Amino acid sequence: MITSPLLRALRTGVKSLLLHKLRSLLTTLGVLFGTGSVIAMLAIGEGASQEAQEQIRLLGSQNVILRSIKPQDDPNQGNQTSRVARYGLTDGDLARFEETFPGVESIVPIREIAKEVRFEDRLLHPRVLAVTPNYVQATGRLLWEGRFLTPEDDRTLQNVCVLGTEVARALFPFESALEKRVKIGSDYFTVVGTLAPRVRLGEDRAQPGTEITGEVFIPFGTARKWYGKMQVKMRSGSRDMEEVDLHEVILTVSHPENVRMVADGAREMLGRFHEKKQDYEVVVPLELLARAEETKRIFNIVLGSIAGISLLVGGIGIMNVMLATVTERTREIGIRRALGAKRRHIVTQFLVETICLSVGGGLFGVALGIAIPWGVERYADMKTVVTPEAPILAFGISAGVGIIFGLYPAWRAATMDPVEALRHE
Amino acid sequence: MGDESSVWGDGASAVAELSEVRRIYRMGSEEVHALDGVSFTIQRGEYWSVMGASGSGKSTLLNVLGCLDRPTSGVYRLAGEDVNRLDDDALSEVRSRNLGFIFQSYNLIPQLDVLENIMVPLFYQEEPPEDGEERARSLAERMGLEDRLGHRPLELSGGQQQRVAIARALVNDPELILADEATGNLDSQTAEEILNLFDELWREGKTLVFVTHEPHVAERASHVLRMRDGRVHEVTTTHRERGGTV
Known part of the structure; x- marks a missing residue:
């Protein structure tokens, strides 16, 4: 039965802890929740950040996106004669970008056309986007079937369209959309292709009862010809008319390091030509990405400190119980010392017990820390990511807490006077 | 042999030699001389009992x-070694190798x-013997505990617990066995059994020191040391031989 001293210390330690099962259990709870919350918080933070980064990446990290926004209603303009709201990016802006901007690889003008889309008796209200053929390259979208719009389509003003996944699925659930003729507004367009979904299959759940949004792409030139610039919106008896040249312009920059330069240039140029009203915005996914990284960093620091404090509290709880244990077992310490235990034996014995407590708490904490993100993902519909480092980190910290907070009680036990300790009742 | 100085034996077979040993405690500004110049020698194979009122310094x-x-x-030399020169670790090693303790409780x-x-x-020896477990088992058998090996102490009677303690005191084959009122908590019949066990150990050649209050217990030893005020009041020999009774 004389095995290695450490193994024996471990066995003795576990035995001592099992003598007070409830106390040991309660003591480990602090570390358990500390470790669990470290892992869970890191997982939720990581999930949120990955989701944000994913969304930003969908916008294209090398893109600078210019968007028209409707300015706040100007009361002076609200008279009867001028019901047409004119705002947003203009063809002139587009021309200036095309002419003067260095470092821009491609420019995609986008118009949004407020028309419904039909096929037989199915009616949808997707976003109908008039784009140039380079849209797919700029946004990194992938084709599912057929082809995308071509320069030829644009030049010859063909009535062709490409459907986004959702629209293709809604209009043609059981057949291929290719070569079908769908009605956009009052004109027929032939489907030449469909796009692959933006997100992995199975995750783009269409909630029953809600209207399916989605996208339909038509050639930019064709749209100009058929629908003009005027948009008419029927609204509770009155008609609102808007005139917008371009709803969005995507500038694709040749090198990521030029993104900032192009963005600044775009802001400056637009600022000069849109002095009167702020009717545009410049969205830079790369900047958003940087901001998201920063947010994640702050999030991690805040969550990390909270979790760290809870681990600290857990550690103090362990120390408290171990100090009580040492006092309670003063006599045992005296006996062991009388029978020949050296100071290091006593230190080892109590340190092993503390480490057992904290490591035990740490192990269950890891389980809890993996279970919580799982539950959150399942019931709160939030993405969570348990990185492999998180449990290792949390477990390491909890073991460290055990050693640090176990040292003092163990030292107290070891430095007791054996004679005094033996006399202790 | 009424005089302590006459107890000095030849160093070869001396287990414990004390010479002018003092132990002074400081309690606030007062000094307490718990031991005030104690000298005597215990030879191998002797059975000493120590008596004295409480506060006499016997503890x-x-x-x-x-x-x-x-x-x-x-x-204080234990088996020839000057204890005062040893550090805490070495003293612990001495306890685990050369001493056996039997306590009242x-x-x-x-x-x-x-x-x-x-x-x-x-467990605490630097080089534990290979046959430790066999030794422990045979001692337990000798103490009549062979069917109690897996029990916890609290599941045993007082007499059985003291037998476990005696087996524990013998397992390292010590130079000196120290018993502190080892029968104080036992009924007279069990106490008698334990005392017979000590006789047996003595007969086998063990060296024992036994602290007791009771004169009739003390009389069973070969030497009776009486303490008073931190000094050795007297040492008497009972002329009891290892072989039998007086």
């Missing part, structure tokens, strides 16, 4: 003999079973 004497406490001054470790309790002193 301190036992602590010094057991290397739990160090003399403030004077020399048994002092077994509650969370360990009987066999483990017997083996505790071996």
Whole structure:
């Protein structure tokens, strides 16, 4: 039965802890929740950040996106004669970008056309986007079937369209959309292709009862010809008319390091030509990405400190119980010392017990820390990511807490006077 | 042999030699001379009993003999080794190798079973013997505990617990066995059994020191040391031989 001293210390330690099962259990709870919350918080933070980064990446990290926004209603303009709201990016802006901007690889003008889309008796209200053929390259979208719009389509003003996944699925659930003729507004367009979904299959759940949004792409030139610039919106008896040249312009920059330069240039140029009203915005996914990284960093620091404090509290709880244990077992310490235990034996014995407590708490904490993100993902519909480092980190910290907070009680036990300790009742 | 100085024996077979041992405690501004110049020698194979009123210094004497406490001054040699020169680790090693303790309240470790309790002193030796477990088992058998090996101390009677403690005191084959009122908590019949066991150990050649209050217990030893005010009041020999009774 004389095995290695450490193994024996471990066995003795576990035995001592099992003598007070409830106390040991309660003591480990602090570390358990500390470790669990470290892992869970890191997982939720990581999930949120990955989701944000994913969304930003969908916008294209090398893109600078210019968007028209409707300015706040100007009361002076609200008279009867001028019901047409004119705002947003203009063809002139587009021309200036095309002419003067260095470092821009491609420019995609986008118009949004407020028309419904039909096929037989199915009616949808997707976003109908008039784009140039380079849209797919700029946004990194992938084709599912057929082809995308071509320069030829644009030049010859063909009535062709490409459907986004959702629209293709809604209009043609059981057949291929290719070569079908769908009605956009009052004109027929032939489907030449469909796009692959933006997100992995199975995750783009269409909630029953809600209207399916989605996208339909038509050639930019064709749209100009058929629908003009005027948009008419029927609204509770009155008609609102808007005139917008371009709803969005995507500038694709040749090198990521030029993104900032192009963005600044775009802001400056637009600022000069849109002095009167702020009717545009410049969205830079790369900047958003940087901001998201920063947010994640702050999030991690805040969550990390909270979790760290809870681990600290857990550690103090362990120390408290171990100090009580040492006092309670003063006599045992005296006996062991009388029978020949050296100071290091006593230190080892109590340190092993503390480490057992904290490591035990740490192990269950890891389980809890993996279970919580799982539950959150399942019931709160939030993405969570348990990185492999998180449990290792949390477990390491909890073991460290055990050693640090176990040292003092163990030292107290070891430095007791054996004679005094033996006399202790 | 009424005079302590006459007890000096030849160094070869001396187990414990005390010479002018003092142990002074400081209590606030007062100095307490728990031991005030104690000298005597215990030869191998002797059976000493120590008597004295409480406060006479017999507990301190036992602590010094057991290397739990160090003399403030004077020399204590255990098996030829000057205890005062040893550091804490070395003193612990001496306790685990050369000493066996038997306490009034048994002092077994509650969370360990009987066999483990017997083996505790071996755990702490720098080089534990290979045959430790066999030794512990045969001692347990001798103490009549062979069917109690897996029990916890609290599941045993007082007499059984003290037998475990005696087995524990013997497991390291010590130079000196120290018993502190080892029968104080036992009924007279069990106490008699334990005392017979001590006789038996003595007959086998063990060296024992036995602290007691009771004169009739003390009379069973070969030497009776009476303490008074931290000094050796007298040492008497009972002329009791190892072989039998007086």
